[in-house]
Amino acid sequence: MTSASAIDGPPEPGAAPRRARSHDKILETAFALIVERGYGRVTIEAIAAAAGVGKPTIYRWWPSKGALALEAINHRIGTVLDFPSTGDIATDLATQINGAVSVMNGPIGVVYRGIIAEAQSDPAIATAVRTTIIEPRTRDCQRRLAEAVTVGQLRGDVPTREMVELLYGPIYYRFLLGTDVLDPVRTPQLIARVLDGLRPRPANGGAG
Amino acid sequence: MTSASAIDGPPEPGAAPRRARSHDKILETAFALIVERGYGRVTIEAIAAAAGVGKPTIYRWWPSKGALALEAINHRIGTVLDFPSTGDIATDLATQINGAVSVMNGPIGVVYRGIIAEAQSDPAIATAVRTTIIEPRTRDCQRRLAEAVTVGQLRGDVPTREMVELLYGPIYYRFLLGTDVLDPVRTPQLIARVLDGLRPRPANGGAG
Amino acid sequence: MTSASAIDGPPEPGAAPRRARSHDKILETAFALIVERGYGRVTIEAIAAAAGVGKPTIYRWWPSKGALALEAINHRIGTVLDFPSTGDIATDLATQINGAVSVMNGPIGVVYRGIIAEAQSDPAIATAVRTTIIEPRTRDCQRRLAEAVTVGQLRGDVPTREMVELLYGPIYYRFLLGTDVLDPVRTPQLIARVLDGLRPRPANGGAG
Amino acid sequence: MTSASAIDGPPEPGAAPRRARSHDKILETAFALIVERGYGRVTIEAIAAAAGVGKPTIYRWWPSKGALALEAINHRIGTVLDFPSTGDIATDLATQINGAVSVMNGPIGVVYRGIIAEAQSDPAIATAVRTTIIEPRTRDCQRRLAEAVTVGQLRGDVPTREMVELLYGPIYYRFLLGTDVLDPVRTPQLIARVLDGLRPRPANGGAG
DNA sequence: CCTTAAACGAGACGGTACGTCCAGTCTTTAA
DNA sequence: TTAAAGACTGGACGTACCGTCTCGTTTAAGG
Numbered sequence: 001m002t003s004a005s006a007i008d009g010p011p012e013p014g015a016a017p018r019r020a021r022s023h024d025k026i027l028e029t030a031f032a033l034i035v036e037r038g039y040g041r042v043t044i045e046a047i048a049a050a051a052g053v054g055k056p057t058i059y060r061w062w063p064s065k066g067a068l069a070l071e072a073i074n075h076r077i078g079t080v081l082d083f084p085s086t087g088d089i090a091t092d093l094a095t096q097i098n099g100a101v102s103v104m105n106g107p108i109g110v111v112y113r114g115i116i117a118e119a120q121s122d123p124a125i126a127t128a129v130r131t132t133i134i135e136p137r138t139r140d141c142q143r144r145l146a147e148a149v150t151v152g153q154l155r156g157d158v159p160t161r162e163m164v165e166l167l168y169g170p171i172y173y174r175f176l177l178g179t180d181v182l183d184p185v186r187t188p189q190l191i192a193r194v195l196d197g198l199r200p201r202p203a204n205g206g207a208g
Numbered sequence: 209m210t211s212a213s214a215i216d217g218p219p220e221p222g223a224a225p226r227r228a229r230s231h232d233k234i235l236e237t238a239f240a241l242i243v244e245r246g247y248g249r250v251t252i253e254a255i256a257a258a259a260g261v262g263k264p265t266i267y268r269w270w271p272s273k274g275a276l277a278l279e280a281i282n283h284r285i286g287t288v289l290d291f292p293s294t295g296d297i298a299t300d301l302a303t304q305i306n307g308a309v310s311v312m313n314g315p316i317g318v319v320y321r322g323i324i325a326e327a328q329s330d331p332a333i334a335t336a337v338r339t340t341i342i343e344p345r346t347r348d349c350q351r352r353l354a355e356a357v358t359v360g361q362l363r364g365d366v367p368t369r370e371m372v373e374l375l376y377g378p379i380y381y382r383f384l385l386g387t388d389v390l391d392p393v394r395t396p397q398l399i400a401r402v403l404d405g406l407r408p409r410p411a412n413g414g415a416g
Numbered sequence: 417m418t419s420a421s422a423i424d425g426p427p428e429p430g431a432a433p434r435r436a437r438s439h440d441k442i443l444e445t446a447f448a449l450i451v452e453r454g455y456g457r458v459t460i461e462a463i464a465a466a467a468g469v470g471k472p473t474i475y476r477w478w479p480s481k482g483a484l485a486l487e488a489i490n491h492r493i494g495t496v497l498d499f500p501s502t503g504d505i506a507t508d509l510a511t512q513i514n515g516a517v518s519v520m521n522g523p524i525g526v527v528y529r530g531i532i533a534e535a536q537s538d539p540a541i542a543t544a545v546r547t548t549i550i551e552p553r554t555r556d557c558q559r560r561l562a563e564a565v566t567v568g569q570l571r572g573d574v575p576t577r578e579m580v581e582l583l584y585g586p587i588y589y590r591f592l593l594g595t596d597v598l599d600p601v602r603t604p605q606l607i608a609r610v611l612d613g614l615r616p617r618p619a620n621g622g623a624g
Numbered sequence: 625m626t627s628a629s630a631i632d633g634p635p636e637p638g639a640a641p642r643r644a645r646s647h648d649k650i651l652e653t654a655f656a657l658i659v660e661r662g663y664g665r666v667t668i669e670a671i672a673a674a675a676g677v678g679k680p681t682i683y684r685w686w687p688s689k690g691a692l693a694l695e696a697i698n699h700r701i702g703t704v705l706d707f708p709s710t711g712d713i714a715t716d717l718a719t720q721i722n723g724a725v726s727v728m729n730g731p732i733g734v735v736y737r738g739i740i741a742e743a744q745s746d747p748a749i750a751t752a753v754r755t756t757i758i759e760p761r762t763r764d765c766q767r768r769l770a771e772a773v774t775v776g777q778l779r780g781d782v783p784t785r786e787m788v789e790l791l792y793g794p795i796y797y798r799f800l801l802g803t804d805v806l807d808p809v810r811t812p813q814l815i816a817r818v819l820d821g822l823r824p825r826p827a828n829g830g831a832g
Numbered sequence: 833c834c835t836t837a838a839a840c841g842a843g844a845c846g847g848t849a850c851g852t853c854c855a856g857t858c859t860t861t862a863a
Numbered sequence: 864t865t866a867a868a869g870a871c872t873g874g875a876c877g878t879a880c881c882g883t884c885t886c887g888t889t890t891a892a893g894g
Contacts, residue, residue, distance in 0.1 A: 022839095022840080038329050039329055040328075040329030040330070041329070043879080043880060043881085044880080044881080044882085045879085045880060045881080046880095048841095048842095052841080053841070053842095054840065054841045054842055054843080055841095055842090055843085055882080055883090056840085056841090056842095056882085056883075057839085057840065057841080059882065059883080060839085113328045113329075114328060114329060116325075116328065116384065116385070117324075117325035117326070117329065119385075119386075120248075120321045120322060120324065120325035120384070121246050121248030121249070121321075121322065121325065122248070126385075126386050129385070130385065130386065130387060134385060134387060138387075152408060153407070153408075154406050154407060154408070155406055155408050155409070156408075158401055158406060161388075162398075163406055165378045165381050165382065165387070165388075166374075166377075166378055166398075166401060166402065166406065168377075168381060169374075169376075169377030169378030169379070169380065169381040170373045170374055170377035170378075171377070172380065172381050172384070172385070173373050173376060173377035173380050173381070174373065176324065176328070176380070176384060177324070177327075177334075177337070177338065177342060177380070178327075178334050178338065179338060179342060179346075179373070180369075180373075190370075193366055193370070193374060193405075194374060194402075194405065194406060195405050195406045195407050196405040196407060197401075197402065197403050197404040197405025197406075197407075198362050198363055198366060198371055198374065198402060198403050198405075199362060199403050199404060199405075200360060200361075200362070200363050200364075201363070230870090230871075230872095251848080251849060251850085252849080252850080252851085253849060253850080256872095256873095260872085261871085261872070261873095262871070262872045262873050262874090263850090263851080263852090263872095263873085264852075264853085264854095264872085264873090265870080265871065265872075267851065267852080268870080268871095438844090438845075454745050455745055456744075456746070457745070459875060459876085460875085460876080460877085461874085461875060461876080462875095464846095468846080469845085469846070470845070470846045470847050470848090471846095471876090471877080472845085472846090472847085472877090472878075472879085472880095473844075473845065473846075475877065475878080476844075476845095529744045529745075530744060530745060532741075532800065532801070533740075533741035533742070533744035533745065534741070535801075535802075536663070536664075536737045536738060536740065536741035536800070537662050537663055537664030537665070537737075537738065537741065538664070542801075542802050545801070546802065546803060550801060550803060554803075568824060569823070569824075570822050570823060570824070571822055571823065571824050571825070572824075574817055574822060577804075578814075578817070579822055581794040581797050581798065581803070582790075582793075582794055582814075582817060582818060582822065584793075584797060585790075585793030585795070585796065585797035586789045586790055586793035586794075587793070588793065588796065588797050588800070588801070589789050589793035589796050589797070590789065592744070592796070593740070593743075593750075593753070593754065593758060593796070594743075594750050594754065595754060595758060595762075595789070596785075596789075606786075606790075609790060609821075610790065610818075610821065610822060611821050611822045611823050612821040612823060613817075613818065613819050613820040613821025613822075613823075614778050614779055614782060614787055614790065614818060614821075615777070615778060615779065615819050615820060615821075616776060616777075616778070617779070646866090646867090667853080667854060667855085668854080668855075668856090669853085669854060669855080676867095677867075677868090678866075678867050678868050678869070679854095679855085679856080679857095679868090679869080680856085680857075680858085680866080680867085680868085680869090681866070681867070681868090683855095683856065683857085684866085833894100834893100834894085835892100835893085835894075836890105836891105836892090836893090836894095837890100837891100837892095837893105838889105838890090838891090838892100839888105839889090839891105840887105840888075840889070840890090841886100841887095841888080841889095842885105842887095842888100843885095844883105844884085844885080844886095845882105845883080845884070845885090846881105846882100846883090846884100847880100847881080847882095847883105848879105848880090848881080849878100849879090849880090849881100850877105850878075850879075850880100851876105851877105851878095852875100852876075852877095853874105853875090854873105854874095854875090854876095855872105855873085855874085855875100856871105856872095856873095857870105857871080857872085857873105858869105858870085858871070858872100859868105859869090859870080859871090860867105860868090860869090860870095861866105861867085861868085861869105862865105862866095862867080862868100863864100863865090863866090
């Protein structure tokens with residue numbers, strides 16, 4: 001999902017050549033501007049001016065600032081990386097989740113934060129966020145978790161979808177409520193606690 | 209925290225009597241309007257008009273829509289309820305967390321969602337949300353969790369603060385990303401999974 | 417001076433076509449509204465609303481209500497009429513000054529009064545009033561007076577500029593201080609007294 | 625006319641003691657503030673603040689800024705001076721008119737200008753200006769002019785009221801339209817021209 | 833190679849809301 | 864009992880952007 005918006009489809013195919021030039025420039029300008037000033041402080045007018053583009057050109061392709069920002073982020077992220085598979089689920093989750101954490105701590109995180117804010121009052125954005133960002137990664141994660149269930153590393157009586165929520169929930173909690181920093185070093189510990197639970201463990205203890 | 213804003217302190221004591229009248233009317237109108245139209249669709253101008261109040265009267269007391277909404281929510285919630293204590297931590301957590309869930313599912317949730325969105329680009333709001341909403345409840349929760357640690361119901365090697373994140377993270381994840389409904393019936397199951405972990409359990413899976 | 421504001425020059429040439437539509441509507445609405453309610457009771461907001469135009473559209477072209485009113489007046493007056501020349505200076509002055517008097521007694525006078533009031537505290541307006549209203553007419557008048565000097569109808573030792581002040585001073589005095597009505601019938605008498613002076617005349621007397 | 629407003633009579637007599645203190649302070653503050661910033665840039669709020677007085681205290685005594693300014697001016701001017709009488713009307717007029725000119729050129733002129741502006745859209749102020757400022761001085765002037773008529777220095781067929789307008793008109797013209805400075809040195813010349821008229825004079829030009 | 837229709841930059845437009853200032857009124861408090 | 868102090872409603876201010884529209888001007892494709 002790097003080209004046209006997930007909210008309104010591409011206006012029409014075949015008119016592409018001249019388009020691409022402004023198109024990318026707009027996405028990149030929007031991204032840079034949001035990172036620089038913060039999502040709430042950026043206006044479409046400012047993006048148009050900075051991109052050397054007319055406002056209607058932006059409105060032709062994106063229905064709102066949120067839709068533009070969302071595509072800007074996806075344009076920036078590029079392909080979703082495959083979930084690693086070393087055999088140990090804790091290690092693989094740490095790798096993957098640390099990817100998410102470092103994205104959240106970087107410039108993309110600034111934009112992402114703004115988009116999630118927008119999604120709170122714009123259902124179209126909310127849907128697009130789930131469709132283009134959350135769900136692809138969730139599916140990947142679920143796939144790896146299912147494997148782990150198969151080989152007996154995880155319980156089979158918990159839906160993998162719910163496992164994803166238990167794992168990512170605390171990450172988003174910190175990201176959006178700012179109660180604590182997202183420290184990649186502590187990710188493995190966090191995962192271990194989700195996997196092992198909070199009750200005292202009989203013998204081996206599970207501090208990972 | 210039901211009276212003056214947490215962002216700018218009360219302008220001065222002693223001028224209260226006439227104030228209270230408009231003050232409460234504004235808070236209630238703001239709340240009702242946000243619930244009715246959604247946070248993003250409500251303007252301070254509309255709140256002033258609906259409350260039969262001049263715009264400057266609002267600006268005299270609150271620096272922004274977010275600050276007003278936050279106080280409106282706290283004015284509405286009133287006192288924080290004590291954490292229940294039946295002896296079983298899972299039961300008590302379910303009781304408490306279900307309180308949060310039902311609040312999120314009701315009108316307060318609509319306003320709260322908007323405030324969290326605002327907090328993403330307004331650090332003052334973010335701080336006020338933590339100070340007046342998150343932290344009091346977190347401290348209460350931590351207190352009960354510490355008790356449970358003492359009586360051997362929970363591990364002693366996990367900071368209670370982190371336990372709170374593991375418990376509430378998935379709740380906020382669903383609340384803000386809308387990946388699934390927040391169903392109070394499933395809360396005990398969710399808590400059980402956080403307490404027990406995702407790894408297969410030897411037999412009964414439990415408190416050892 | 418009937419077109420663009422005398423205070424800020426025309427924003428740019430060539431952008432005219434779409435502009436003219438609102439432009440004229442605004443000028444005419446402003447004029448009508450001021451005549452109807454009085455200069456001081458008219459707001460830019462009301463003009464915008466009555467003209468079916470956004471407030472910023474007005475502010476784009478005129479920096480203040482005074483500037484707008486001034487252009488509205490000039491737009492209304494149109495071209496400055498040539499000074500008549502019958503050969504007798506008293507007759508010609510009466511014709512010309514009566515033009516001014518009837519303007520002051522009509523709707524334009526209502527607006528003009530407001531602009532002169534504004535000019536008392538806004539130097540830009542004061543300058544524009546002189547440049548676009550007073551001076552062109554003064555120059556015309558001076559030209560005719562100079563002719564009269566040449567043919568011996570007027571003294572050569574009084575600057576024509578000062579003559580204009582002696583002639584128009586009493587008109588404006590009544591107009592702005594409201595000490596008496598401006599009655600066009602009495603204009604020739606007034607002029608005669610300025611021309612002949614207040615001292616007793618030897619024989620012929622000049623009471624016109 | 626130095627005490628209560630000419631627009632609404634004195635609120636009540638006998639309440640004087642506490643009043644006088646604020647009363648004068650307000651008048652003096654208003655005057656100073658208007659001179660400093662210009663009539664249009666001064667608000668009643670600012671006057672109240674600068675005088676250390678509540679706004680309602682001002683509204684209790686004066687119905688508007690114009691009424692306050694007018695009284696401030698009269699409070700400042702104090703008594704109207706008697707018209708001088710040396711025997712030569714030209715000399716006496718020069719003395720008197722130069723008094724007016726120097727007032728117009730000083731701080732009082734700044735306030736007076738603002739009041740006249742206000743009078744353009746507030747008939748109550750306009751009337752008060754005539755009643756308390758213009759007319760007393762006009763009557764004085766007329767009295768002296770009538771004397772001059774009696775002794776044959778001035779024509780008997782021109783109403784003295786009109787003579788006043790011919791004399792003061794050009795002064796106010798310059799004062800309000802700013803076409804030229806009001807130079808006291810040139811006042812005698814101006815008066816001479818009004819008295820002698822603009823037509824060529826046979827020989828000595830003069831009192832016949 | 834030349835036309836011609838689209839997409840473009842530019843920015844004016846009707847509007848909405850902003851956050852502020854001040855007017856003029858009303859209430860409370862202190863003297 | 865009075866008036867100071869100042870909070871109040873309310874209207875307008877001048878500004879920032881919104882999303883739409885109307886302009887010429889590229890510009891690349893098809894004739």
